[in-house]
Amino acid sequence: MSVNASTYTPPASIPTLAGSQKVDYTKVQNEQMGQKEFLTLFTTQLKNQNPLDPMQNEQFVAQLAQFSQLEATTNMSTNLNTLIATLKGQQLLNGSALIGKQVAVPNGPAILKNGAPISGVISVPEGARAVNLSVYDANGVLVKSQELGRQLPGDVTVRWDGTDNAGTKMTDGSYKVVATVTGMGGTVTKVPIATPDVVKGVTMNSDGSDLVIETQSGATVNFSQVKQIKG
Incomplete structure (x- = not known):
């Protein structure tokens, strides 16, 4: 056609x-x-x-x-x-290799076990002239005040020996350690302190950008916030 x-x-x-x-x-x-x-x-x-x-x-x-x-x-x-x-x-x-290890958890509890000293990590700002630690029991009662003097700026490891102000060993349990720094002008500022806790589990956060660490005390923290890991 x-x-x-x-x-x-x-x-x-x-x-x-x-x-x-x-x-x-x-x-x-x-x-x-x-x-x-x-x-x-x-x-x-x-x-x-x-x-x-x-x-x-x-x-x-x-x-x-x-x-x-x-x-x-x-x-x-x-x-x-x-x-x-x-x-x-x-x-x-x-991340599963962290299970059973100790990690320093920001603002986590200080677990006193067998009277062993507890170490923590704080970030000392520029211009700090004094660092102080205060330890409170589970009822919020102050049991120990500790003056650490002047520290260099940056991450600093601090230590509580597990005793009260009278030198008596405290019973095992959960305590709260608070760190404060005094600036050159006399201003007192509270700074976060990362205390050791044992890792119980590891998961991925909701958007998959970071691991979430679960500790034996029940605290959770993103892996990117962990200050220290010990075997």
Whole structure:
């Protein structure tokens, strides 16, 4: 059957290339069109193009290039998600090695066991002229005040020997250690102190960005906040 070029009119229900080839594929991709949708649109355009005005080679190659870019982006995203999942699993596996070890937990309890001295870590700011420790029992009663004098700025290890102000050994249990520093102007400021606790479990936080350490005292702390680890 022959086609008369002067009288041919494409049916209204079939989109012509003149209308289809103006589709901005980049915009469609930005609206999260997937690989399958792109292929469907592209093949539909090829099937329904105007036979008197077929797609030019340059247009065909350009749209194939867009498809290749979309496919590469999709594959890269899939591979990246797989890599992230693998790294998270490895991080959690490595974190399990902390179970049973002692970590310094910021503002955690000081667990006195067998009267053994308790060490903690504080961050001394610039300009501090004196550091003081106060130890409270489970009822909030002050049992020990300790002056440590002037300390250099930075992380400093402090120690409570497990006795009260009279030198009597305290009973085993949970205590609260509070550290304060006195600045050059006489201003007293409370600073966090990280006290040792034993790791009972390790999990991943909700967004997968850090490990969460659970201790025997019931405290939880992000691994990035841990000041010290002991075997």
